[in-house]
Amino acid sequence: MINIYKELLKKIRFILVSIIIYRIGVHIPVPGINTYQLSILFKENNANIISLFNMFSGGALERMSIFSLGLMPYISASIIIQLMSVSFPKIEKLKKEGELGKNKITKYIRYSTVILAFIQSTGIALGLVGRKVLNYKGLIFYLTIILTFVTGAIFLMWLGEQITEKGIGNGISLIIFSGLLAGVPNALKKTLYLTRKDNSWDLIPIFELLILVIIKIALIVLIESGQRRIKVNYPRHQIGKKMYASQSSYLPIKVNMAGVIPPIFASSILLFTASLGQWINKSNGIIQALSPGKPLYIIFFVVSVIFFSFFYTSIIFNSKEVAFNLKKTGGVIQGIRPGEKTARYIEKVTKKLNLFGAIYITFFSLIPQIIMVYCTIPFYFGGTSILIMVVVVMDFITQIQSYLMSKKYEIVGYRNKKEI
DSSP, rough: HHHHHHHHEEEEEEHHHHHHHHHHHHTTTTTOOOOHHHHHHHHHHTTTTHHHHHHTTTTTTTTTTTTTTTHHHHHHHHHHHHHHHHHHHHHHHHSSSSSHHHHHHHHHHHHHHHHHHHHHHHHHHHHTTTTBBBSSOOOHHHHHHHHHHHHHHHHHHHHHHHHHSSSSHHHHHHHHHHHHHTTTHHHHHHHHHEEEEEEOOOOHHHHHHHHHHHHHHHHHHHHHOOEEEEEEEOEEEETTTTEOOOOOEEEEETTTTTTTTHHHHHHHHHHHHHHHHHHOSSSHHHHTSTTTHHHHHHHHHHHHHHHHHHHHHHHHHHHHHHHHHHHHHHEETTTTOHHHHHHHHHHHHHHHHHHHHHHHHHHHHHHHHHHHHHHOOOOOOOOOHHHHHHHHHHHHHHHHHHHHHHHHHHHHHHHHHHHH
């Protein structure tokens, strides 16, 4: 038992060291950038898409560090490959080829990450031209920015994969979580500063915001833990010479099966679109139109979240496969015939839960932005960031529990085998 916890601590230690490396890289700036002028530029563009990009990069963009692109190119590449799997049978076939197919898809995602990192880094470089943040211009500036950003994105992709393989949980999610968590002190500072009046603290707004954040976290935990349990009956059956009595169990379907993937994917697409727009047209029209709180941003975000909620759930949950497995094991949903009708019933339930999950994600992601932009209330705890942090923590705890449980079963199985 002691060895299990030692192994667990080793994995957690690996995660912490990886995150420390990531956070150190966030503070290493690209050569030739005037940091003072850069800070002024970010203050002027605090409420647009650049601030969203900066949030997901863990504050790396505002420092113009080697990890300025963060994991957005990798996430965008994953979205594109998954979307292509629907249109291209070859990629869909690879998904069914087990480990070999999975390795090929991973390779495609890596190549796509490099291409998208090049596009986004070029967009940032073009956006900086004409500003007062550069100490030098010309070809050497473009080469420095693009090569540094692309290399940083590739390193973070590799680091995330290493955390997934050698640590616990999803490495990409944990890196994003650490970046968002690093922005909390600055958000607190801004919120406290805006609630100060006449050299004294106005405690009422602070208390109200604190209550609002606590309620929000509690609701997220409640909804993310929610399940629709479909009762499944198993008739009396015989295996060999032994007769088993009829029994029942439940098929659990999560309320929000897609988790935080839809808001992350939606934000990634927004950032990629803004980068591409900056590359094609140097004016700030596209960036301003896609700023948080603007009508185009809200429409784009809502549509993207709903689409990715249904799309991602269809990838990870196959109602026909679940119905087939139930039929194979003799499981029957009361009042529903096995086979095709069971599949349709499960799909109908999943779609209803998906719709609720998409509305819930959209509401929690957009309401804080609308409050901050239109009501001028100092709410610097972004909806998407809190949602991602809470869900990642819940998933991390679940992964630890599953790991400990699986190891305990391995030990029990080994002991039983030894006794036999």
